Amino acid sequence: MRISTKFAPRKADDGKPLTCTTDTDLKREQLLDLYRYLKLTRLVEERLVNLYRQTKVVGGVFRSLGQEATAVGTAYALGQQDFITPLIRDLGAVLVKGIRPRDVFAQYMAKAWGPSGGRDLNIHFGDMERGFIGPISHLGDMIPVMTGILLGARMQNKSxxxxxxxxxGGMSTGAFHEGLNFAAVQRLPLIIVAEYNHYAYSTPTSLQTACRDLAEKAVGYGIPATIVDGNDVVACYEVMKQAADFARRGGGAVLIEAKTYRRKGHAEHDDQRYVADGEIEWWEKNNDPIDRFERYLLDQKVANQEKLDEITAGVIREIDEDCDWAESSPMPQPEEAAYRVFDNEIVPPSLRPKVLEN
Ligand SMILES: Cc1ncc(C[n+]2csc(CCOP(=O)(O)OP(=O)(O)O)c2C)c(N)n1
Structure with a gap:
């Protein structure tokens, strides 16, 4: 792999709407699986917004609206043994890794049956079996964490x-630099997915970095980089497959820059007053990753509209069931807050059976 800054998405207003790359070996079932994950991500988030408006969510809701293809496509190219550490905006990757919507709902509502038992929120939880490392921070700290995991795996001869x-925004932090520099020097199989989604909270990317493309930063670490259309789910899959092969063969760290767009604010409370008029609408109309993939599936005759509707209906059923389950979960008992946060498994007798059994 080498640095490519040739990214130039065709303007949708030339009369031809954007679709996805046809250069892929993905089979029909896999393509439909990708579609299911895209819809699942969007509809789980929509349900979370409903719950938020009903004041059932504790904390904020962080949407990936308009950029779902980056997380879904890249995670789909990984093996079960591979590890990810997503941002709050990468719910799609978490779902592809096998986390169920019910866990996400229960976690967002801080319920006792949620993965952290109400001790933490949104996707701040993990699942080591599935290679999902819960983020401790959005802002670069997970780069050295993942670097450490990969160093440990190398010492244990794990591939x-x-x-x-x-x-x-997170790429401007010291933690990002230190972690990636160390991974690059050690030639660890670290793959960075840099999401160019135009804003870090309210700061536009032009005020975040003097580089035109985030991929240019790879030069400073001596690692290869490539730019992918982050709203083309097939391209995201293909680029990750290539990067993972490269890293697995001992090539070292790789940086993938995904060009995409954050259509919602930083979280649901953010009214996006800093965004230019018409910008969000332009992306919604011309460059929505799900619209593009639907067009692709129909054009390529991978599926007809009935098949896509059937998949969507299945996703809605799953969300309804999982949301009911999460809503029926009790809130945690107050005393539980003191346990299993640090390495303190000593649980008072009154809490023992319930806490230790789940
Ligand atoms: C030390 C610290 N400062 C500020 C925040 C609040 N914060 C969380 S994410 C974020 C912006 C991140 O932007 P970016 O890295 O571009 O990711 P995006 O939200 O666009 O996915 C900010 C300011 C924080 N979590 N930690």
Whole structure:
């Protein structure tokens, strides 16, 4: 792999709407699986917004609206043994890794049956079996964490790759630099997915970095980089497959820059007053990753509209069931807050059976 800054998405207003790359070996079932994950991500998030408006969510809701293809496509190219550390905006990667919507709902509502038992929120939880490292921070700290995981895996002769997602804002931090520099020097199989989604909270990327493309930063670490259309789910899959092969063969760290767009604010409370008029609408109309993939599936005759509707209906059923389950979960007992946060498994007798059994 080498640095390519040739990214130039065709304007949708030339009369031809954007679709996805046809250069892929993905089979029909896999393409439909990708579609299911895209819809699942979007509809789980929509349900979370409903719950938020009903004041059932504790904390904020962080959407990936308009950029779902980056997380879904890249994670789909990984093996079960590979590790990811996603941002709050990479719910799609978490779902592809096998986390169920019910866990996400229960976690967002801080319920006792959620993965952290109400001790933490949104996707701040992990699942080591599935290679999902819960983020401790959005802002670069997970790069050294993943680097450490990969160093440990090398010492144990395990053949895994690790993917760390990062935003254009998070790339400005010292933790990002130190972690990636160390991974590059050690030639660890670290794959950075840099999400150029135009904003870090309210800061536009032009005020975040003097580089035109985030991929240019790879030069400073001596690692290869490539730019992918982050709203083309097939391209995201293909680029990750290539990067993972490269890293697994001992090539070292790789940086993938995904060009995409954050259509919602930083979280649901953010009214996006800093965004130019018409910008969000332009992306919604011309460059929505799900619209593009639907067009692709129909044009390529991978599926007809009935098949896509059937998949969507299945996703809605799953969300309804999982959301009911999460809503029926009790809130945690107050005393539980003191346990299993640090390495303190000593649980008072009154809490023992319930806490230790789940
Ligand atoms: C030390 C610290 N400062 C500020 C924040 C609040 N914060 C969380 S994410 C974020 C912006 C991140 O932007 P970017 O890295 O571009 O990712 P995006 O949200 O666009 O996915 C900010 C300011 C924080 N979590 N930690």
């Amino acid at each position: 895994i790759v690790g993917v760390a997602y990062i935003g254009d």
